[in-house]
Amino acid sequence: MSEAVIQTDLDGLNLVHRGKVRDMYEIPGHDDKLLMVATDRISAYDVVMSDPIPGKGKVLTGLSLFWFDLLGDIVENHLISAEVDEYPTVCVPHREILAGRSMLVHKTAPLPVECIVRGYISGSFWSAYQKDTTVCGFELPAGMKESDRFPETLFTPSTKADIGDHDENISIERLEEIVGVDRAAEIASTSVGLYQ
Template structure:
């Protein structure tokens, strides 16, 4: 296993179709090669300093969940083993190891399927003010980080780069993707969350909320992107969980808290990250991987 840090890839033989905040995406035949780099973003700004091995953690976790959740919904994963990729990928095998997936190319639905099991983040702000989250009325008396009586579906738009996601109603989702598809992605998202939450809770992790993406391959609905990772979810240690305030977390919250503490205006250019901030962030990602899958890198 190489300890190589990958901040950006440049695979000259392959056509780059997109560089997201975290992933470099290439076209390989009819499929896509998704490479999770070690880039880290916070407040929608990509930091200059990478977090070593982060892309491997995200990939290993997503592959773990894709396999585990496959009976609930089909997903885009074809293979995560570079030995099985087409020959055009061979020159890049070392960089691809453990951090890439060959996937079916989908037409992504332009909605983020957020499921919340706990009151946190923008959900807490809305609840405190209006007693609802994304327009869904909730029981009185919930505190910050309280568990909801049952998980709720709180979709958002998929914002273009440089802008922030915006919460939308279920009706908005129906208008965007059609009513049947809207019902289906809501139903599946709730089942996926419940399943993930059950497994995580047996390993001492609370999945407070998460985001799924779906797409169509021909007429076939599939789960795409990444699944139940620290980048797409809020993970809290069960040990020490206490409603009534913010929780310690295994995700990017540590980095966000640091960025809040240094008075950075949350727009480019990103600040230089201190080595210990990178180290602690890396440790948190690795701990989630180990706890959830029972295996390290």
């Protein structure tokens, strides 16, 4: 079994962000691009776990590439390539670590929120419902059981928390304050449309 990649340190590239799972690098001479590297770190419930899973970053990258390809005609994405041979030459010495777990992407501004679409009551939503039938501003029918289907698909955005903090559910009104009314409507409509 291969050794887990807990973090990367790539000479010649500038580490700009180490997230819960991914390391992101700027590439000298390519100001409009980033190199994203998926490590084998595990993040659950907004916490980075101490034990990585070898190869997990490659699986995560493969899943991302699948969805970017499938949805590319519907939602624009930042992917340029996942083929190391197509990366700038400064990346080539790191081929062994980058192969299968990295993507060259356009530098863009990410949405400052997470887009969550729910069709069934489970997880944190189920926990909140057990205390009150109004969850995230949605008045839900009494008597629902865990994993019941909602009467209609729900869009429940949340904040994007830093490492160690927890994401917080936010209202549509708060989303509108963060991204603007028109952008919020586009985000909600696209998210629900992709789900359905």
